[in-house]
Amino acid sequence: MTTSDAKSPSRFRFLATYLAGRSLDVTEARPGEVAHTDGRFVFVSAARSVSERRREVLVQSALLGAGSLDRRLVKMLRGRPNVARRYLALEGHRALAALSARIPLAAALCPAGEPITSTADESLRVARGSKNVAPAPEWFGVIRPSRLLGAPAGGPSAKATARDLRLEFDTTDIPESQDDGDTEQGKGSRILGLFENPLASKSLSDFFNKLFGNSRTPSDSAAGGEMSVRSMRRANRVGRNARPLPTPLRFGNHGTPGSTVGVGGALHPEWDVHENRYRPEWCRVIDFPLRSAHDISAAGVRHDEVLRRRLARLGLGPKVFRRQPDGDDLDIEALIDLAVDLRSGHSSPEHIYLERRKLARNLGVLILVDASGSATESDRDGLSVHDHQRRAAATLALTLEELGDRVAVYGFRSHGRSAVHLPCIKPFGHRFDAGSRAGLNQLQPVGYTRLGAGIRGAGEILKTGAGTPNRLLVVLSDGFPYDYGYEARYAEADAHKALEELRADGIACLCLSIGTSTPTDALQRVFGSASYATAPALADLSPRMDELFLAALRELAAPRPRGVRPTRPRVCSG
Amino acid sequence: MTSLHKPARPAAEAPFYRPVTNEVDVFRAAARRGLPVLLKGPTGCGKTRFVEAMAYELGRNLITVAGHEDLTSADLVGRFLLKGGETTWVDGPLTRAVREGAICYLDEVVEARQDTTVVIHPLADHRRELPVDRLGISLKAAPGFQLVISYNPGYQSVLKNIKESTRQRFVAIELGFQPVEIETEVVAHEAGIDIEAARTLVRVGDAIRKLDGTPLQEVASTRLLIMAGGLVAEGLSLRGAVESAIVRALSDDPDTVRALGEVVDAILPMP
Numbered sequence: 089m090t091t092s093d094a095k096s097p098s099r100f101r102f103l104a105t106y107l108a109g110r111s112l113d114v115t116e117a118r119p120g121e122v123a124h125t126d127g128r129f130v131f132v133s134a135a136r137s138v139s140e141r142r143r144e145v146l147v148q149s150a151l152l153g154a155g156s157l158d159r160r161l162v163k164m165l166r167g168r169p170n171v172a173r174r175y176l177a178l179e180g181h182r183a184l185a186a187l188s189a190r191i192p193l194a195a196a197l198c199p200a201g202e203p204i205t206s207t208a209d210e211s212l213r214v215a216r217g218s219k220n221v222a223p224a225p226e227w228f229g230v231i232r233p234s235r236l237l238g239a240p241a242g243g244p245s246a247k248a249t250a251r252d253l254r255l256e257f258d259t260t261d262i263p264e265s266q267d268d269g270d271t272e273q274g275k276g277s278r279i280l281g282l283f284e285n286p287l288a289s290k291s292l293s294d295f296f297n298k299l300f301g302n303s304r305t306p307s308d309s310a311a312g313g314e315m316s317v318r319s320m321r322r323a324n325r326v327g328r329n330a331r332p333l334p335t336p337l338r339f340g341n342h343g344t345p346g347s348t349v350g351v352g353g354a355l356h357p358e359w360d361v362h363e364n365r366y367r368p369e370w371c372r373v374i375d376f377p378l379r380s381a382h383d384i385s386a387a388g389v390r391h392d393e394v395l396r397r398r399l400a401r402l403g404l405g406p407k408v409f410r411r412q413p414d415g416d417d418l419d420i421e422a423l424i425d426l427a428v429d430l431r432s433g434h435s436s437p438e439h440i441y442l443e444r445r446k447l448a449r450n451l452g453v454l455i456l457v458d459a460s461g462s463a464t465e466s467d468r469d470g471l472s473v474h475d476h477q478r479r480a481a482a483t484l485a486l487t488l489e490e491l492g493d494r495v496a497v498y499g500f501r502s503h504g505r506s507a508v509h510l511p512c513i514k515p516f517g518h519r520f521d522a523g524s525r526a527g528l529n530q531l532q533p534v535g536y537t538r539l540g541a542g543i544r545g546a547g548e549i550l551k552t553g554a555g556t557p558n559r560l561l562v563v564l565s566d567g568f569p570y571d572y573g574y575e576a577r578y579a580e581a582d583a584h585k586a587l588e589e590l591r592a593d594g595i596a597c598l599c600l601s602i603g604t605s606t607p608t609d610a611l612q613r614v615f616g617s618a619s620y621a622t623a624p625a626l627a628d629l630s631p632r633m634d635e636l637f638l639a640a641l642r643e644l645a646a647p648r649p650r651g652v653r654p655t656r657p658r659v660c661s662g
Numbered sequence: 663m664t665s666l667h668k669p670a671r672p673a674a675e676a677p678f679y680r681p682v683t684n685e686v687d688v689f690r691a692a693a694r695r696g697l698p699v700l701l702k703g704p705t706g707c708g709k710t711r712f713v714e715a716m717a718y719e720l721g722r723n724l725i726t727v728a729g730h731e732d733l734t735s736a737d738l739v740g741r742f743l744l745k746g747g748e749t750t751w752v753d754g755p756l757t758r759a760v761r762e763g764a765i766c767y768l769d770e771v772v773e774a775r776q777d778t779t780v781v782i783h784p785l786a787d788h789r790r791e792l793p794v795d796r797l798g799i800s801l802k803a804a805p806g807f808q809l810v811i812s813y814n815p816g817y818q819s820v821l822k823n824i825k826e827s828t829r830q831r832f833v834a835i836e837l838g839f840q841p842v843e844i845e846t847e848v849v850a851h852e853a854g855i856d857i858e859a860a861r862t863l864v865r866v867g868d869a870i871r872k873l874d875g876t877p878l879q880e881v882a883s884t885r886l887l888i889m890a891g892g893l894v895a896e897g898l899s900l901r902g903a904v905e906s907a908i909v910r911a912l913s914d915d916p917d918t919v920r921a922l923g924e925v926v927d928a929i930l931p932m933p
Contacts, residue, residue, distance in 0.1 A: 094920065098917070098921070099917070099920045099921050099923075099924055100921070100924050101921055102873050102921040102922055102924060102925045103921070103924040103925045103928055105873050106869050106872065106873055106925050106928075107928075109872075142924070146928070190865065190929070191928050191929060192928070192929070192930065192931045192932045193927065193928040193929075193932065194928070195932075196932050408732060420741065420743070421736065421741065423744075424741070424742050424743065424744055424749060427744050427749075428749060431747070
């Protein structure tokens, strides 16, 4: 869709959208086919010049704009190529004539003479009759009823923005609880009381008691009144870019402290590449605080000076410092105070300058560490991939925290789609203290890698927890997604899709494969849409970590220059 | 300091403004009551021009302050400066407007830091007074004083949204792009070109605004159309003017520029 080729048909997409009055894209038809449309795309014939294609787009989108290709009318053309041809000649002429008042281009291309018909229905009638109709020029193309009726209506839609996707609950329409501290509720049910007989045995009443419980429904209204009744409308058609939202999980009722100890979760969708659709509410992703015995001896983290120096330059916003000993501007307030001080016989230090320095940190980073069993293969030093990743995560988190960025560290592993776990090693807002470091160092690799769900879950945490304008997800993984019913092309496509979604939501992604032997082309398939890098150890990446971070963040800041392949920073493993 | 506000005298001749709906009536009523006004609308749709026109009509001075990131409350209220051997107080634009009874127009107020916008709170409710803590006084607003702020929704980041407590003190007037007929008249008048050329320009602008699903951040504003009209009045061809003033101004992306060029080419008269 986005190519820099000047002859690419996508250059007509705005023109088509304007003429049709709805979102429309233009693409090339298969060789040998003539121009046609399916209501979402205009297909222009291959191997034609720009001006020839322009008139094909003009007539096809004008037909859509004039309502000539409404389903009702097109149904009548099904299986009647002759009628369709005559109808196209009439309607093409009519649509172009209608446009020519506004669009000089249409006026120049419109066949001579007044159109014979004035409405689409009239054209259809004439086309089905026996009246002589001048044949349409070849560039009018054809009407393909099968394609028009087969495509979902509505046309390609614009990408959903973060605002559209934000989950909001309107709490005002929840029916108010009837519970007003009515003490009667605590007592046994009146109905059950009927079965109680002080003289006879209580077995019948006990039986009912066991069966139904011994209290009344918790409200005084009619049966079922305690349940809040809502309705939900489902759209039966969705646009091309529509995607399901995560559904938050509720743990137990309000009484259980799940949310207070930091357990959260949601049902996330998953991309099914074979069916080319999402599976909504497919994966249950749960994030929970990782509890570990506080063995502080395992809390050592290697410092990386190079990394620190590199990252220190990142994620900075300008900040104004007042009353500085020197700077680029005078601080008038300070200057006047100084003058007043001097005048009154008191000499204070001359801190009278304003200085603007890039020091305000505005980066939030979530580090997602692969804690699955696939990361256990080890290299010649006896260090497993998992060890490498763990160390890298610790060093990264420590460095970023020291620099003042907001950092969180989560692990991820899965056991099938209903148990994707994101153990939280360090949440946003907590310090990366000895306990968290020990927790990270003792993270044991088990389970499988449902990468897509892990990325979606982490993205959700980053969206709600980071609170900074720039957000970055760093995925430390071997790039080998595998789980029950989640492998090969399906898994790669899902992870790829998940990264794409994040970027659409304004979250930068950087994927690091450290100490792995996954072939580069596999990484390309999984991480294709994000920046990624591989190296035998973190130290090999440190000297260029700033570039990697910036490349990931920059992709969000501005549209990528077209025609240049996106930079894929890569360090070849030796 | 003085560069912050424009000379506070009424414009020599009436600024040209074509009302679209009831915005003039709303503003007049608010002005009679001394109610502060919040102007909303996209870039270049005539917010500043509207305030100028209203100030002229009401015969009041207009003091404009452009909001920026470092705008402090001292920049608005005033500060002590050294003059000869002693400090003298110099009024900021807001204080001046309060004393003189002028209209104070704070353009793009959300750009300013949030603590700055808070100084306008006591002015924007029933108190109508400006506390000047440096002087230890509280200035009662002169009868003609009115506060007008402008705000471009959706353009700022989430972090720079207008505070609810600020927003609720204002009468909101929403300005949009004018209907085709009025806009044609405006473009023709402002750029000094004939109605036919203006109509073509407005048609181009309208087409770009109606495009669905474009990657454009902003659409072609009336200001852009007037700029293109100005180029036409200077002897440029319509095509050349639209290309440099509209198409290339809206996007840097060669792909988008090309696609917009196709729309424009279809609408402009054939060469």
